[in-house]
Amino acid sequence: MLASTGYGATSSSAPLSKLDFKRREPRPDDVQIDILYCGVCHSDLHTVRNEWGNTVYPVVPGHEIVGRVTAIGKEVTRFKEGNLVGVGCLVDSCQHCSSCAEGLEQYCENGFVGTYNGEEMHSGGMTYGGYSTNIVVRDKFVLHIPENLEPAGAAPLLCAGITTYSPLRQWRVEPGQKVGIVGLGGLGHMGIKLAHAMGAHVVLFTTSPGKREDAKRLGANDVVVSKNSSEMEAHRNSFDFILNTVAAPHPLDPFIELLKRDGTMTLVGAPASPHPSPQVFNLIMKRRRLAGSLIGGIAETQEMLDFCGERGIVSDIEIIRIQDINAAYDRMLKSDVKYRFVIDMASLKQ
Numbered sequence: 001m002l003a004s005t006g007y008g009a010t011s012s013s014a015p016l017s018k019l020d021f022k023r024r025e026p027r028p029d030d031v032q033i034d035i036l037y038c039g040v041c042h043s044d045l046h047t048v049r050n051e052w053g054n055t056v057y058p059v060v061p062g063h064e065i066v067g068r069v070t071a072i073g074k075e076v077t078r079f080k081e082g083n084l085v086g087v088g089c090l091v092d093s094c095q096h097c098s099s100c101a102e103g104l105e106q107y108c109e110n111g112f113v114g115t116y117n118g119e120e121m122h123s124g125g126m127t128y129g130g131y132s133t134n135i136v137v138r139d140k141f142v143l144h145i146p147e148n149l150e151p152a153g154a155a156p157l158l159c160a161g162i163t164t165y166s167p168l169r170q171w172r173v174e175p176g177q178k179v180g181i182v183g184l185g186g187l188g189h190m191g192i193k194l195a196h197a198m199g200a201h202v203v204l205f206t207t208s209p210g211k212r213e214d215a216k217r218l219g220a221n222d223v224v225v226s227k228n229s230s231e232m233e234a235h236r237n238s239f240d241f242i243l244n245t246v247a248a249p250h251p252l253d254p255f256i257e258l259l260k261r262d263g264t265m266t267l268v269g270a271p272a273s274p275h276p277s278p279q280v281f282n283l284i285m286k287r288r289r290l291a292g293s294l295i296g297g298i299a300e301t302q303e304m305l306d307f308c309g310e311r312g313i314v315s316d317i318e319i320i321r322i323q324d325i326n327a328a329y330d331r332m333l334k335s336d337v338k339y340r341f342v343i344d345m346a347s348l349k350q
């Protein structure tokens with residue numbers, strides 16, 4: 001077994017603290033990676049505090065991983081030692097169901113293996129994530145990071161980037177369309193950057209008036225404070241697409257009413273308790289659609305990384321030491337993230 005050290009939690013009420021644990025020895029199709037940086041996703045916090053009710057302890061979170069390859073199994077051809085690589089939310093899937101066959105491993109009919117809090121397919125144990133020194137991952141689930149991207153800023157692309165890129169592509173956002181992004185946190189700020197890069201007219205909906213200038217700098221054409229009903233009213237029936245990234249339950253109707261005929265609002269935010277049920281008539285009368293979306297498949301994640309590489313798009317980050325992770329979680333709960341925390345894993349050795 002391979003020794004690893006990281007930060008994890010031993011119960012839903014325990015703060016994250018230093019843990020030693022073991023990973024599997026690299027198999028012939030595995031890549032072993034020394035982790036340089038790991039982004040901090042709100043899903044890490046939901047999981048650590050067992051807000052989705054499925055956490056197995058101890059849990060070591062982290063699924064926005066950037067690192068360097070230190071060893072490869074003998075069947076690995078796409079990577080070599082020293083490559084800058086990424087690992088996102090998925091580390092394995094069955095590879096033979098209809099979803100896997102379409103490159104949609106996140107919807108694997110037999111259940112994908114999450115980068116943390118997932119059941120390992122080989123050892124039968126649990127997977128441990130990227131708040132740690134190293135990781136061993138099946139080569140098919142390892143991504144190439146464009147070398148021109150700054151590695152720490154690229155880390156959040158592995159979850160926040162693909163989770164916003166995939167629905168923007170799925171619902172065919174095009175130049176000139178009017179696109180709303182709800183919530184300016186980790187996902188939301190990538191949603192603005194990517195929708196802007198796709199040529200859309202982007203409007204941010206926020207509960208934080210102080211984020212207005214930042215949103216414009218990130219690429220929003222307009223900013224609406226969602227609690228202000230007259231500001232909301234001005235945008236009725238006008239959106240082609242809205243991407244909702246909010247991590248807490250909230251009424252959906254005020255946003256659905258902003259969609260034009262045949263418009264879609266896709267939910268990616270995953271609050272622990274449900275949103276109030278929306279009015280069916282708000283959907284019926286204008287053939288509007290309410291949808292959901294889960295991260296993205298491996299091929300689409302590489303497509304997104306290459307898209308960002310060509311345009312020099314990275315996340316706006318605040319680098320933290322691993323010792324400051326619990327304070328970062330507290331700030332995340334106050335919507336005080338500008339706009340993604342990224343852990344410098346060198347701090348683990350201090």
Ligand code: NAP
Pocket residue numbers: 040041042043044046159160163182183184185186187188205206207208211245246247248249250267268269270271293294295332333335336337339
């Ligand atoms: P985050 O950085 O904490 O951002 C969430 C943003 O939502 C906040 O910055 C805030 O923006 C807004 N918000 C928070 N509480 C709110 C409230 N009570 N009412 C209205 N707005 C509120 O979180 P994140 O990492 O972007 O993740 C967002 C959600 O997506 C989480 O639930 C996460 O688990 C989920 N997620 C889903 C997927 C997927 O595949 N579907 C993937 C990754 C993450 P403003 O200050 O601008 O209002």
Ligand code: ZN
Pocket residue numbers: 041042043044063089159160
């Ligand atoms: Zn995530």
